[in-house]
Amino acid sequence: MYLEDLKLPFLTTEHQLLRQSIRDFAKKELIDGALERDEKNDINETVRLFKKLNQLDVLGIRIPEKYGGAGADMYSELILMEELGYADASVALTTLIHTGAAAAVIYEMAPEELKQKYLPKVATGEKILAFAMTESDVPGSWSSYMQTSARLDGDHYVLNGTKVFITNATIADLFVVFARTNPEEKGHKGIGIFLVEKDFPGISTAEEPSFGDGAGSWGSVFFDNCRVPKENLIKDGPTAFAEAMRLFNYERMENPSICNGIAQRALDETISFLSQRKEPKKGLPFTKAYQHVQFKLAEMYARIRASRLMVWHACFLAENGHPFVKEVSSAKFFANETVRWVCEQALQLHGGYGFSKSFIVQKLLRDGFFGGIAGGTLEALKDRTARELLK
Ligand SMILES: Cc1cc2nc3c(=O)[nH]c(=O)nc-3n(C[C@H](O)[C@H](O)[C@H](O)COP(=O)(O)OP(=O)(O)OC[C@H]3O[C@@H](n4cnc5c(N)ncnc54)[C@H](O)[C@@H]3O)c2cc1C
Incomplete structure (x- = not known):
């Protein structure tokens, strides 16, 4: 099914085209080999594929054009993260740090000479x-x-x-x-x-x-x-650290977007697997034979949808100059918990195949765990949400 088009009013044709181009790239280059790269711990291949993303002009996606970047908005960054998360978490995480937290500190905070010296090479992926x-x-x-x-x-x-x-x-x-x-x-x-x-x-x-x-x-x-x-x-x-932490709130949208991509992949893999798995008496696929399976799939879908809408709404607030700390903090921990829950269901619904290293759901479950630790643990984000709520 892939990540559904949410038809959000602030997303343009350009955003749709961007999503399509990343998806086409991911289908061609990333999806098939992700499990094997994980098995072999093939970091060199991940780097090669990361650098190849430059052909889509996304490695400096938010870096201003005058420094060689695409000068795109945060919505574009979230599209990139969702699609890469769906295809391969390793490439997604490499890209998250490169295009997100680290790049933002440079183009938002560094002196002009540093920006001119380094950003053009960052924007092409020549420098990671x-x-x-x-x-x-x-x-x-x-x-x-x-x-x-x-x-x-x-x-x-x-x-x-x-x-x-x-x-x-x-x-x-x-x-x-x-x-x-x-x-x-x-x-x-x-x-x-x-x-x-x-x-x-x-x-x-x-x-x-x-x-x-x-x-x-x-x-x-x-x-x-x-x-x-x-x-x-x-x-x-005295303000340097606080300024960087304010920028970090944007990373807190990228991380859950990867989680949402991973969760959608887990749902799609499960639907595909259970559509082919048949009970022997009537020959019905499990997706038709068991209401338990149908309910589980419906719940997985609903949670992923809720999680995506929370992140996209936080992004809308940020892009339009509204306060968004409570919204982004809650969206992050919600997505971090959603991906873990969805991947656990996916693994269970795969039966013995879920436990097998030949199937990708176990990788999705392991990868999906990153979100609730990196970029502020989900407990820290709950703490932050509560502090904002109780102000
Ligand atoms: C995949 C991955 C990628 C990462 N990438 C980077 C990176 O690129 N750069 C970087 O600098 N760091 C990175 N990190 C580190 C990450 O930011 C930290 O691991 C994270 O902030 C948690 O810090 P900690 O490991 O010291 O755990 P601790 O802060 O020691 O926490 C241990 C446990 O206690 C809980 N806890 C702590 N304080 C509270 C509290 N006040 N209330 C309730 N519970 C609490 C935590 O939630 C956690 O469950 C990465 C981590 C991971 C897993």
Whole structure:
């Protein structure tokens, strides 16, 4: 069935054409090999396919045109995330970080020279981005207490510390790195943001084996007296961290859009499987034989639809300058829980085949788990929603 056209009034013919072009690409390049890439942990192939997306002009989808991007709106970004999530979560996650969180910090916050120097290569995928904030000893929801330090030494900052759970860690060419520039200030006011090239002296990375998203890169980034030229400071000062976190609210639409894509794939796989699975007495397919199956499929459909509408509405609010934090936070945790629930039903409805590595539903279940941890756990997002609700 694919992701249904929701016929939302703010979506144009261009948006439809964009969706179609990504879907055509995904059918040709991504869908068939996703399970095999996952099995083989084939990160190189994921990178190759990610770079190939440049032919659709989407790797700088929201980067302003004057820096080589497509200058498109947030709706276009969500279309990209939904379609890639449906086709292959590994390519989707690589793209999410590249086009979303990391790119936005650069084009919204960096000095002009940095934008001109780096963004054109980001927009074509020649340089892959990563976003390095999380640290092992600092819980994610307390990330403003980070310990990675940046000390000014002449014309360079010297970075020391370790970042963990970083998407694209071993494939990125450029890292957007958060580090403490003011050791006197413990919280968010003493944090600077840097753009660090993978070849700067003192930076190294390591892959971390993961539960889901097998063909994607995820791991640690180490800074050992890493020397970063002063010009590569994106922003420092008491508001830099808070500004980046405001941008992060947009990432909180991309993550659930991938989840919704994965969930729709799980539903489609289940319908296709159960339409062919027959009870032997009358030869009826399970989709016709059992009301339990029909009810389950209807519930899966309804939850995915609700989840998508929540995300799209939050996006509409954001694009039109309305407050959207409560809406995006609740949409994210709802989508994060929806994909887990839908994929669990899909696996159960596949019977023994659901448990088999030859079928994709087990991969969808593992991949779908990412959403409720990355980009703020679903518990943190419930907390945020409640705080907004009770203001
Ligand atoms: C697939 C994936 C990709 C990621 N990519 C990146 C990336 O590119 N860059 C990056 O910087 N980080 C990335 N992360 C890290 C991610 O942002 C953190 O793992 C996340 O913020 C949670 O932080 P933590 O692991 O320290 O868990 P903790 O914060 O220690 O949380 C542990 C548990 O306690 C719960 N908890 C914590 N605080 C509260 C509270 N106040 N109320 C209720 N429950 C609470 C959490 O919800 C969670 O269930 C990624 C993680 C994953 C899984």
